Amino acid sequence: MFMSRLFPLLIVGLLILSNLLVQGMGYLGLGFRTPETELWKGPLMPGKQLPLPDASGARVVTGDKSEPVPEKPKEKPREEVKLPPAPETPPPAPTPAPAPEPPPAPLAQPPVSGGKFVVQIGSFALNMGVESLLEQLRKAGFTPRIEQVQDRVNLNNVQAGPFETLEGAKVAEAKLKAGGMTVQVEESWEGYIISLSKFLLLGHATDELERVKGMGIAPLRIVKVNTDLAVRKVLLGPYETKERAQKVSAQVAGLGIAVPVLKTWPLSSALP
Secondary structure, three states: HHHHHHHHHHHOOOHHHHHHHHHHHHHHHHHOOOOOOOOOHHHHHHHHOOOOOOOHOEEEEEEEEEEEEEOOOOOOOOOOOOOOOOOOOOOOOOOOOOOOOOOOOOOOOOOOOOOEEEEEEEEEEEOOOHHHHHHHHHOOOOEEEEEEEEEEEEEEEEEEEEEEEHHHHHHHHHHHHOOOOOOOOOEOOOOOEEEEEEEEHHHHHHHHHHHHOOOOOEEEEEEEEEEEEEEEEEEEEOOOHHHHHHHHHHHHHHHHHHHOOOEEEEOOOOOO
16 A cells, blocks of 8 residues: 555656756756867867868758758859950140231322322431331331431530630630540620530430539530431322322321321422
């Protein structure tokens, strides 16, 4: 009787003990150790390489069936595609420079023939400006001519004096000769004077006056005097009639070169 009761208890106790043993072994991993998965319990060994399981024989499990994992095909290296070089763009054609404007048509000039009227464009006692005026007239279609004549012109005369006495004039004369000037005392209605230099341009006369003043000469002055001088006159013509000469004069005035003057030919200062 007693043994019949004890036997089930033993069975239960064995089951409990076996369950505890299984759980303990699972906890410690003793039931699943393999040479590949066994943990290293010795000292630390940096760089130790452990063998890994070979995955080449792995299989894909789908439900009850398993299939081997297909190997991923190796990608072929991409071949570098060389594109053909782009065609060179030709440089843009240079923009052609604008054509120069044609020169203005020359003014119609009446034919020159034997006549008694001329158009005087300028009068020059010096050579300055003559060639420039001739060039402008030629570009406008005219045929200018130059006549050289003796004409009365105004000059700027630098004088020392007037001195009240001859002695005072002689003292100034001696100083001027010592400075390299060839002068002499002249007597006038004002007293005694010494004529130094004559200049067509007032600026040149002023410079001469300042130079002589530096020699200690006084008094000094600039006087306008008339004298005959070789003058170059720029002319157009001669023309047969006064009306034709006036037409040419108006054309020259329209160019803005100068205000011409009508004269008779041979040259004179007045028209008949």
